[in-house]
Amino acid sequence: MSSSSNDLCVHTDHLSYSFAPNLPLSLHDVSVKFPKGSRTLLVGANGAGKSTLLKLLAGKTIANAGKITVNGSDPFRETNSGIIYLGTEWVTNPVVHRDMDVVRLIASIGGDLYPERRDKLIKMLDIDLRWRMHAVSDGERRRVQLCMGLIRPFEVLLLDEVTVDLDVLARYSLLEFLREETQSRNATIVYATHIFDGIGDWPTQLVHLSLGRIVHYGPISELVDSSIVSQKGNSRLLEVCLYWLQQDRKLRGDRGQENRATWDDVKEHLNVGINVFTDYFKRSRGL
Template sequence: MSGPIDQTLAPGIEVTKLSYSFPDSSVGLRDIILSLPPSSRTLLIGANGAGKTTLLRLLSGKRLAPSGTISVGGLDPFKDGLEGVTYLGLEWVLNPIVRTDIGVQELLRSVGGDHYPERRDELVEVLDIDLEWRMHAVSDGERRRVQLAMGLIRPWRILLLDEITVDLDLLSRSNFLGFLKQETEKRQCTIVYATHILDNLAEWPTHLVHMSLGKVKEWGSMETFDVQGKREYDSGNSRLGMLVLGWLKDDLQERGPRNSKQAVKVGSEGKSYAAAGTGGYGSEVAKPRTF
């Protein structure tokens, strides 16, 4: 009988024939197969409604997937109490507390800043945060920087990011992504990042996953894709952008206009934050975690 799994190591992600349905029986994901190695940095690419958020929420353990379909570091993220998971998505971004008259130092302290002073100070520097800010009096971009610092102060083993850099300026985003890359190179951790913004990302990911209509169409290491073969543009970033643009054009042709009777009606279409999906199970209650 094997012993307990070591949860100090960087987790790999294995997804095997994963399908998932919403309460109205519409299909969110279908027959997904993925294998992402430990310490990888994966870009999750796809049009709105492709199923990216649904997949991320299942990987984070916020939704129950059919038994045996998801393994993160050898564990089921919903059933087994996977440690060190940080998921930053819509509900985290919309948390009303960060719009009230409260100071940055109070917020950082509330999420463990005093217990991880070195990480706190590094994130404050990387994200160019003023510790004297009051949250009701800052811009959306400044508020997002504070939220990112709050979400990342506690060390994590797996980080799942769902479109959370849209309000950052170019320099802040570049510094932030540089910090994340350094994390996977220095610590035992793995990242999956869903984004539509590809500027300055050519050298960042180790892997790409292309989703459309609730399924994975392509996935693999960066060497798998013909990014270097796109000769029309000089920069690697433009080549990556052209690769993804081609994917999205093909996806649109396959799906058809959203209001067309012939359009393929598969994918999340904004349902990922609604009531729990079935996944074959119905309402879910995660097993209490012990610490």
């Protein structure tokens, strides 16, 4: 995909990443260009490299090779308050399971600075300002996370599976809000998800990752005819993504040439672990 430098927001050039020198690459030679105002959907099986790519774009870690620019700067080396990353780990953080009120949390990140935007998000996400964080569900905590993350107008939004806890209405409302952000403010969004129904016309482009490599990449109009609905009632986007992931599974199956461990191979270690746990349990119970 080509884009002029003035319109370009996210650019990676031959990007590669490994978690450790002795481990295989999690991303291999990834080159993409996301224009301003685009809504990119990252598609791929678990372990394909989607979360790794998002964290690199957010500047949370540094690439082993290649180059990343987000709004013209290196996100790892240069702080950019316009880049927002929202991932699944926030909900499991022990801090947000403490007895604290939602109002204080929202105010702590500048809720009073953007009152109209704050109130719109609170209403859209159906947040009860009387909630206390230790007494709400994971889905309700997710709504609070999204409200806090979106109160300040962003230039680039990186979403990693943050809609997984939301009900259908909340997810729909959020995606419509984000669509408006790209259209009215020219914001750029990169969204990794495994839930494809209901978003057939939401993304402007797709990136399909498999085993750390780009397999398909381009405007959704070139990769998917979203007007087609299958006999099962699925959107064409879902059908295409299902096909891609099925092919990925076959590819991973070809790696069966490896000597993978069987249950018998690990049973000895399993028995040792069970014995250690049993001994600990008996001692702790005074048995």
